Amino acid sequence: MSKQDIDEIDLKILQLLVENSLQSNKEIGEKVHLTGQAVGARIRKLQDLEVIEGYTLRCNPGKLGLQVSAFITVFMKSADTHASFQHYIQRTQSIVEAHRISGEGCYLLRVQVPTPMDLNDLLGEMVQFGNYKVNLSIGQLK
Incomplete structure (x- = not known):
């Protein structure tokens, strides 16, 4: 993976997922001006590149x-x-x-x-x- 494989929109999607990983692709898409389907494709790419390693839950x-x-x-x-x-x-x-x-x-x-x-x-x-x-x-x- 090289830095050029990830753009500013990918970084914004990552930031939004870190803030709340329960957001739907559609909700994220509205914030980054993409369709939910396009957000889903970018998330899959980030998973394939092993930038996203998994999802967790925080509890008290x-x-x-x-x-x-x-x-x-x-x-x-x-x-x-x-x-x-x-x-x-x-x-x-x-x-x-x-x-x-x-x-x-x-x-x-x-x-x-x-x-x-x-x-x-x-x-x-x-x-x-x-x-x-x-x-x-x-x-x-x-």
Whole structure:
């Protein structure tokens, strides 16, 4: 893919989808002065180019009883534990986001759990893989 494959209208369509992915192609078309069918074709092109990788849903974790949000930096014990830790990440529902990082630590995790005790239990499970540093979220700004 090259930059020339994407024009200003494509970028505007992307912006509109990021703002509200539930908009119909017709609604987007009215904002970018195209037919709904033309918008659909452009969206398919952006998917084929892997610019659009998928669609997600944002929910309010607090309304689901997940009151504690934390960021955990994990420092692995040894190189041999990475594969098993990555498997652990995939099967642990309370880990909602995971990144392999450079700099301080090996992984950065975002977790959401109901209570501080649940966070303590999660940390107890993770100690088998290495050490960690925890930062609690006291409010989400964006």
